[in-house]
Amino acid sequence: MLFLSRCKNDPTLWPRALFKVLEGVFGTVEEYVEDDQLRAEVQGVSGEEVRSAVENAMEKLVDLMARRLHRTVDELSSGAASGGGRVG
Numbered sequence: 001m002l003f004l005s006r007c008k009n010d011p012t013l014w015p016r017a018l019f020k021v022l023e024g025v026f027g028t029v030e031e032y033v034e035d036d037q038l039r040a041e042v043q044g045v046s047g048e049e050v051r052s053a054v055e056n057a058m059e060k061l062v063d064l065m066a067r068r069l070h071r072t073v074d075e076l077s078s079g080a081a082s083g084g085g086r087v088g
Contacts, residue, residue, distance in 0.1 A: 007022070007026060018061070018064060021057050021060045021061055021064070022057070024053065024057060025053055026044055028049065028050055028054075029050055031043075031044050031045045032044060032046075032047065032049075033038035033045070033046075034044055035049070036066055053059075
């Protein structure tokens with residue numbers, strides 16, 4: 001819970017796409033209920049559902065990072081092509 005609290009109070013202005021992924025994971029983690037009977041009563045999520053949410057979030061984060069890397073490479077390449085910078 002300390003980690004969730006720290007993330008909620010983090011003043012960093014994260015990019016919207018990244019924030020949405022993290023918010024989804026933390027929302028799922030907050031809904032985790034270990035006890036099967038209680039989970040059914042409160043409509044919580046299981047450990048398997050948390051694991052699945054984390055795996056999906058990791059895939060999304062990898063995709064976001066790859067897209068950002070491609071944009072950076074494209075920007076550097078176009079800068080070098082126009083004589084505005086040196087690559088390598």
